[in-house]
Amino acid sequence: MxxxxxxxxxxxxxxxxxxxxxxxxxxxxxxxxxxxxxxxxxxxxxxxxxxxxxxxNPEICRVFETIKEDPAAVRRHFGEALRAGLFKRESLERADANFRRWASTRDVAPDISEALLTILKHTISFGGEGNTYATREKAVIPYSRKTFEMLPAIAEKVSRWIIENxxxxxxxxxxxxxxxxxxxxxxxxxxxxxxxxxxxxxxxxxxxxxxxxxxxxxxxxxxxxxxxxxxxxxxxxxxxxxxxxxxxxxxxxxxxxxxxxxxxxx
Ligand SMILES: C[S@@+](CC[C@H](N)C(=O)[O-])C[C@H]1O[C@@H](n2cnc3c(N)ncnc32)[C@H](O)[C@@H]1O
Missing domain, CATH: 3.40.50.150 (Vaccinia Virus protein VP39)
Known part of the structure; x- marks a missing residue:
């Protein structure tokens, strides 16, 4: 599997x-x-x-907590961000600015917005470090689409976790x-x-x-x-x-x- x-x-x-x-x-x-x-x-x-x-690390714990609390909203906004072309190979600074601009024009709750931004940064940065210029991560788009497909199964699993930070x-x-x-x-x-x-x-x-x-x-x-x-x-x-x-x-x-x-x- x-x-x-x-x-x-x-x-x-x-x-x-x-x-x-x-x-x-x-x-x-x-x-x-x-x-x-x-x-x-x-x-x-x-x-x-x-x-x-x-x-x-509180940032990554918040990602899982947000998925646990509102999986449907996380998936909906993830899908919108994907369709808006935000998951692509570009510098972290630009990805961050583009994402924040996009989120400010929509009804995305702040915790979901932060969780999606953390996922985005760890998806496009080199080796997933979340703070490094994204010059080499080639497969960002298919990787993100796959994440979107997996979100229901991830949410089901996380719903049964106890999350500690x-x-x-x-x-x-x-x-x-x-x-x-x-x-x-x-x-x-x-x-x-x-x-x-x-x-x-x-x-x-x-x-x-x-x-x-x-x-x-x-x-x-x-x-x-x-x-x-x-x-x-x-x-x-x-x-x-x-x-x-x-x-x-x-x-x-x-x-x-x-x-x-x-x-x-x-
Ligand atoms: C090698 S990584 C773990 C990778 C993880 N097994 C995986 O498959 O993604 C080490 C992790 O330890 C966390 N960490 C660092 N110091 C810690 C501490 N004192 N207590 C708990 N976690 C800590 C870091 O934030 C980092 O996420």
């Missing part, structure tokens, strides 16, 4: 979805807590009846129980993609919070970051995927390796 996705986002775990779904099934857990939810790609596709989506630590305390699987996909240290910075102190906080939980967890992390290896130790397992991006001149790239730490599957 086709996987649901709403917008492009740096660090989206497209290639890790299958192993994560397998892990959720084998965990026997009922609740899935996506502590660093980002684009929501994992939460949108995990087959759990109880999903807690969390991210510290918080640092990860209180969320672990709030939802910890025997039947919970926490998924941790934290920012990688060197990347400056996100709304806030994530320091080694934050990784220590993660390790300490996970140390005493009743639930299960799975975390993917950057093996090349020596500091993370010192904090979390050797990974519990490695998942390899073929890197489909051709390396010009030198042929196929080596497989990509993803490193996981977990407190089950031992």
């Amino acid at each position: 086709e996987k649901l996705r709403l917008f492009k986002y740096p660090g989206t775990k497209n290639s890790l979805l299958q192993p994560l779904l397998d892990l959720f099934r084998s965990s026997g857990c009922i609740t899935f807590v996506d502590l660093f939810g980002g684009s929501g790609y994992v939460s949108l596709n995990v087959p759990s009846e109880r999903i807690i989506y969390n991210d510290v 918080s640092d990860f630590e209180p969320i672990i305390r709030k939802y910890d129980s025997d039947s919970v699987l926490f998924y941790l996909d934290p920012p990688y240290g060197s990347k400056k993609w996100y709304h806030n910075t994530f320091s080694s102190d934050d990784y220590f906080r993660m390790r300490n919070a996970l140390h005493s939980i009743r639930g299960k967890y799975v975390m993917n992390f950057d093996y090349n970051d020596r500091k993370l290896l010192e904090i979390f130790g050797e990974p519990d397992f490695v998942y390899e995927v073929q890197d489909l991006n051709q390396n010009p001149g030198t042929g196929m790239r080596p497989n990509r390796r993803y490193y996981f730490s977990t407190n089950f599957l031992h």
